[in-house]
Amino acid sequence: MPTLRALRATLVVLTLFGLGTSSLPSEPHLAPAAAYLPRLVAEGGAPAAALLSRDTSSVRRATYRSTGPGIRLADRFRAGSITKTFVATVVLQLAGEHRLQLSDTVDSQLPGLVRGHRNDGRRITLRALLTHTSGLYDYAAAPDAHPVSAVAAIRAAVAHRPTNTTGSYSYSNTNYVLLGMIVQRVTGHSYAAEIGHRIIEPLHLTGTSLPGARTGLPAPHGRGYSRDPADGTLRDVTVLDPRTAGAAGELISTLADLNRFYAALLGGRLLPPAQLSTLLNTVTTHGVYGMGIYPQKLSCGSTVWGHNGHIAGSYVRTAATRDGRHTLTFRINTDTLTEATLEPALLEAEFCPAGQNRHRIS
Known part of the structure; x- marks a missing residue:
């Protein structure tokens, strides 16, 4: 998967504790992928994990679930290379103009x-x-x-x-x-300014920003941690200089905003049909990557589109159906998911019809 190299920050050791869950009070239905959240913690090495799923084509509209302490629905977090989808969208808009x-x-x-x-x-x-x-x-x-x-x-x-x-x-x-x-x-304007008035403002992405030289996260936010490969201890990397990532990965966002963005992009609200088709064309890369977005074919035959984001203290993945009507964003508050099979399993649980995905909870 595409990743952005972890950025250095002041490091503080944290000790893990407890597990918990929460959900949107208006939504009684579990997202199919939610059962994988405890495994992201137990097997994937994350202090905490959360997801937000939205499907406008079914009865289940939106579901939020979390596992672990200090991670909430409204939290702002660093979205890493998901920034690339925003940048690519602006470039394709300029091409259309x-x-x-x-x-x-x-x-x-x-x-x-x-x-x-x-x-x-x-x-x-x-x-x-x-x-x-x-x-x-x-x-x-x-x-x-x-x-x-x-x-x-x-x-x-x-x-x-x-x-x-x-x-x-x-x-x-x-x-x-x-x-x-x-x-x-x-x-004549920075890419951050263009993303702001072309994407963030029209879509009302109130939790999304490009921090520039600001080292902290806007409120509300939790903490972000990196695991020391030498001894396995967790180090607090919440505060960092995002200028190292820049247009490749400085974005800050929320679960809801990322779902809204990809739904709008794939639903044709941000790009004319010709430019959207160009964005999703993977011929040049033999099916690996479009322009700031990539497909992932699941074992049931379905293909989802989106991007991941990997930056110090944060890993996030958004995936959506081609029409943008079904979206899922999950995140962990560390930059390392130690069990690589969990991500595709989670996506298949969400996007493959019941009984058609090969991964099972065990």
Whole structure:
């Protein structure tokens, strides 16, 4: 799965305690995936987990469940690489307005920035950035790389040779940092401002923000933890500098806002049909990735669309049906899910008809 490299922060050891559950008082029906929440804690190593499911095509409208202490429905949390779907949506909107073309090269927008060590912005298109087929090295993978500006991130990336040939899929946060810079070049406004007035405000995403240099989370919020690989202790990483993530992963949001965003995007409220079709086209990556969004085919034959977000102290995943009518977002308050099979099992429990998913609660 696409991930964003964990960011450094001041670390404090926390001891786990207790388990609990909560739900929306108006909703008596359990989300099918809710049974997996205790396993995210017991087997996945998360201090706490929560999910919000919404299905406008059935009687069950919305269900919230949580397991573990200190995690609530209204909490703001860091959404990591889900930022990429927001950025890609803005870029496709600008393409629909004929303010840029996906065939534009990076160099035509940001002259001379991507050069050196066999990197050449004259040969990389915006389409390649959106689909992670640029070949650019992922700046977040560089040892001890913690750039606090977009330019510094790009310089860290082009100090390395391309990871593969242009045209091959290779997930790189560098691509979306460049797209954020290009949005500003085209519009005269930061990508955060464009996301604000194009997406956040029209959809009334009141819990969603792009923090810039602000190191804390807006209220209400819980805590975020990273597990020390050496001794397994949990360290508080709630406060961090989000500028290292930038347009690749700085978004802060809520469970409800992420469900609303993906429902609106896939439902055609944010992009005209031609641009939405382009966003979801995975031909270039042989079915792996569209533009800021990716499909996941489940064992029952259904395919869900969405993205995950991985940043220090937080892991979140949103998935939705192609029409956006059925959405699910789950999160844990740490950046490491130690049992990888739990995520696909949870998605299958939610989106596959009863009796058709191969995963079972055991």
